[in-house]
Amino acid sequence: MNQPSRTVSTSPHIHANSGTAPIMWSVSAALAPAALWGVYVFGWRALLVLLISITSAVLVEYLLCRIDGKNTIVDGSAFLTGLLVGMNMPPAIPLFIPVVASAFAIFVVKWSFGGLGANWMNPALGGRVFVFFSFTSAMSTFSTPRTLVDALPLSVSGASKVADAVSSATPLGLIKTAVGSGSGAGLETWRILAQEGYPATRFAQGISDALGKAVSPYTIDSFFGNVAGCIGEVSTILLLVGAIYLLCKKIITWQIPVSYLGSFALFVWVFGGIRSGLGLFHGEALSALVSGGLILGAFFMATDMVTSPTTGKGQIIFGIGCGFFTFLFRYFGSLPEAVSLAILLMNIVNPTIERYVLPKRFGAIKPQKEAKS
């Protein structure tokens, strides 16, 4: 009898229908709201930076595919790397810089170690840190978001208010300078910002007043994305929306973000006041959590599957390490690169964590294991 062709393969014969590409595209989708907010507050130039980052990442991936004879464009990982690189750029960055960052991320960090899954360092962060140290001043020049322009003090001339690229420091940068120069001694961070004349929106001041000043307007502005910073890092709330989506879809797990943010907040609360002479237990954890690239890093970059541990226990250790180093670099380091460097450092430690932190085996019994080997 003629047998029709049938597949014979090892079990299992059904699959959860997950895939690498859906994971990557979902992360990109989760980042989209925060990226769009960046475009809204920083203008068309931010969009251009994002597009150039993505295009150059995908283009480099395509050229490397030609060498390898593979097609890995569709898996979405190059797109995601490009998007993350773009979101980690200041809006007014010279346009060649994101190109360099994306190319470095895809070519050096990812491809030269063996491509997807084989890199030990988060490609987007590798790219960002590379251009930060190469073009530090361009990478540290930030624009004022559209929503803050109206709140600028009158000393800033009306003419520059109209331009969409009013140069301003980030709150973190201001605080660091003030603490370094001694003018921030003995002051809480919000007092430092007020002393330096950092603007706050009327919206944030209203909420702050309604809360009886329990939360400073700067913290509220940071939470809603009315703050100077990189394109994709400013809107805490929209990043959280994306993060919740990824948590619900079980693409990321809670371990890294929770242990990262939790340990960071704890370190800040206990030791954060020391640098401005306030003593122990005077750190302001809430404002620290919504500042800078922390939320973007904790939910979207520290959780990069390839460069973080696979076990739950390992992920918690990884997160605490990230929290510790972020605190250390942000409060006692001289560079505004705390989150990136902390995560990259933990990327280095990751293989060691993976080696020694194993899940508890079912029915594991110590003496018996020794008897076997």
Added chain:
Amino acid sequence: MQRIPTFRKGGVHPDDKKVLSCGHAIEKLPVPSELIVSLSQHLGAPAAPTKQKGDVVTRGEKIGVASGFISADVHSPVTGTIKEIRKVTLANSVSCDAFVIIPDEQQPEDAYQRVDWQAQKPEELLSVVKDMGIVGLGGATFPAHVKLTVPKGKSVDYLVINGVECEPYLTADHRVMLERTDGALTGIMIAARITDPKHIIIGVEMNKPDAIARLKERIAALGYPIDVMSLKMKYPQGDEKQLLKATIRKEIPSGKLPLDVGAIVCNIGTCYAVYEACAYHKPLMERVMTVTGECIATPKNILAPIGTKVADLIAFCGGFSTEPEKLVSGGPMMGFAFYDDQTPVAKGTSGILALPASKSVASTPCISCGRCVAACPMGLTPNRLYRNISHENYEEAMKLGLMDCKECGCCAYVCPAHLPLVHGMKTGKKMGRKKK
């Protein structure tokens, strides 16, 4: 609210697809025109043939005897003539000798007399179980008389009956619990008489509420000291390690047996076979199996003679509705794919699945997402095992607990890179054993 029991570590929740066949009452297959009865339908040494080509056999007659301690007898399911003895390949790729039997047109009516099993001593019952060729019907086909033998110095606290049927698609045990309730329950009491446990528990997953209700109702009516425990659905709860963790909260140490934690686990279908063996002296020569899958015209639960060819079962179900891509013997998570519909079913065949073409997805590199680690019920790291095995570093894989892997398939089921993890584990075990 009390927590519904299940095992804790790992596990997956595949779509159970049981609705395809769970509503169909067990139907008896008419005697096929030819049977292929294999001599290796159990774990352990193949049985030795006691008949030759040309011999006439009767239904229930022994045609193969156990050839070792872990081995089982084989009986002819029909009255007929042995056409030949030839090598066959079973669905699980085991190649062995098998009788090809041509059944007579007239089959005798079964006339088994009720035996008073309660009057028999445990050892006598045990020898009946052995004589009737009973093996574990859950799929592992471990000879039942070996499993029910309690070694000297050991005692049994728990007899745990496996009514979980956690594999998707399969509904044979479900139908046995619904339709053969009294027999199965009596079989449990026979197993209890042999092993003398302190407690008897039946574990059933909550997707079979009718079976749970029916079991409880009949247990109350018969006055048996059996507890029915409904378990939260989670694959692979039907594995004895996970089942004992879920029901009696005990963890079998690595490399040990249920008896080491004072338990014996027995499948509900096996209990029914024990009942027929001990209460009627009827050998194991037919069983209930589910023939289902999206490509079967009318999925059914069928009582079929051992040795029936898959093609006959599929014809009985109205053939294929669409041409299947895969034929699987057993469940979709752990079953074996085979290509030849002339393959015979054996004692361990719980079901035949005809599965449609799935979107074939090529493997991509591991992205260390950790889903396999989270899904592994044994607390292993499938990603690392697979990497070590791919690099032929079998020793390291063994150190990481490769031998604890039972190939349940959870890791490969969740893997977004579609890596053939179970295939890797199987290869690794084989090579690792060789190197030792």
